[in-house]
Amino acid sequence: MSHLEEVIEKRHSIRQFNSTDVPQEIIEKIIKLASLAPSAGALQSYKVIISKERVVDINSPVQLVICADLTPNKYGERGLFYAIQDATIFGSYLQLIATDMGLATVWVGAFSEGKIREKLGLEENLKPIAVIPLGYSDIVKQRGKRKALGQIIWQKSAPKDVSVKNDIIPKMLSVVIPAYKDPLLHRTIDSLLENAEGEIEVIPVLDGYWPETTIRNDERIRVLHLGRNRGMRGAINAGVAIARGEFILRSDQHCAFAKGYDRILTETCQPNWIVTATRYFLDPVKWQIMDIPPVNYEKLVIQEGVKFAGRPWRERDKGRKGIMIDETMAMQGSMWVMPRAWWEKVIVELQTEGYGQMYQDSHEMIFKTWKAGGKMMLNKNTWYAHKHRSFVAGRHEGTKENPSIRNESGLYALKVWRDYYEKEVRPKWGI
Ligand SMILES: Cc1cc2nc3c(=O)[nH]c(=O)nc-3n(C[C@H](O)[C@H](O)[C@H](O)COP(=O)(O)O)c2cc1C
16 A cells, blocks of 8 residues: 555544644644645635634644635636635645644534634635644544445446445445345355355345245345346346445355355455356255365356357366466356445446346456456355256246346357457467
């Protein structure tokens, strides 16, 4: 982390100060450095008043009153707008500089302008913008909650029907399970809850049905019931939209997990990664891993000219045994983790147009990720087990409302990504 990043992370609004005074030369040094902030036409249309008396009701030894200087200048009416911006930028630089020098601050906007004017005898052209109490404090604060990137970056194309929760909970993992009539959903949820080591929430997305037996009671479970069937991609999109964790894990409705899967997959996950883990085969009757070698790396190929497919890539496996976290080309798609912010910035949603409701979703996400400069990763430090295909039932495979269109889906994916795959992906991977 750079020094600036550290200072930005360290700054918090502090509203309680200890009695240590702030020497005048420190105050002036902070102000001098803050005056290096940008200002319209370099006019620095602001003034700061150093008050040792309380202007707002906070017990700091010093309070800085930041004013916009509305004295007419060459910018005419727009100059008023600039003066407010100049003062605001100056104030926010000042907060960071004070933080770097070991001081605490808070930006106070709630004050009576009249009372401040009277108390300080302000000239008419000075408009108080903020009061910044300044001093030393013994309070230590954790990083506050912030909106996810996707809520800050405005995109014309952002999906309209996806309402996003404001508060992203740092380090938390939200598990989204698109579910359709598979009785194994309950065991999958048990496995996720019992093997998690950190904070998780599990979001079973009941895709237009209610299960025959009720879902267990656990405050980490947030059931999302869709009134009408939307299909697998729609269910994943809906689940992610209400997820509150910094990371998302998508799981099929018939999977078992290793102890600590959540911690192992998230603690090394970079902002631009999609990560999967070693995949075993699950005997869902015995709820045991089957005696078949697991799948690690997968190679991305075009199968019979009709679709993209991941193929177990055993040669790569052999050569890279000791590399526990490594790049791969494809995955089954039944379990992956990514930062929520990456989903919002790059994936945005699993597209239903063209692809239909199922199939090719993992390739869609990986292609989008590569294009945006990210990576598809395999973390061999943990595993999950996915129901072996010899056991029937319970695929989220398509319904009356959303029939599966396997062939069209594959051909559509080729139409969109084939060129990129042939020209950039294959040469990069030497396949
Ligand atoms: C324009 C503005 C006005 C604010 N007004 C007040 C205020 O009147 N009183 C206060 O205690 N905090 C005030 N704050 C501080 C915010 O509450 C604080 O920045 C926010 O909760 C985020 O917390 P953090 O600064 O610790 O990251 C204000 C912040 C801004 C930018």
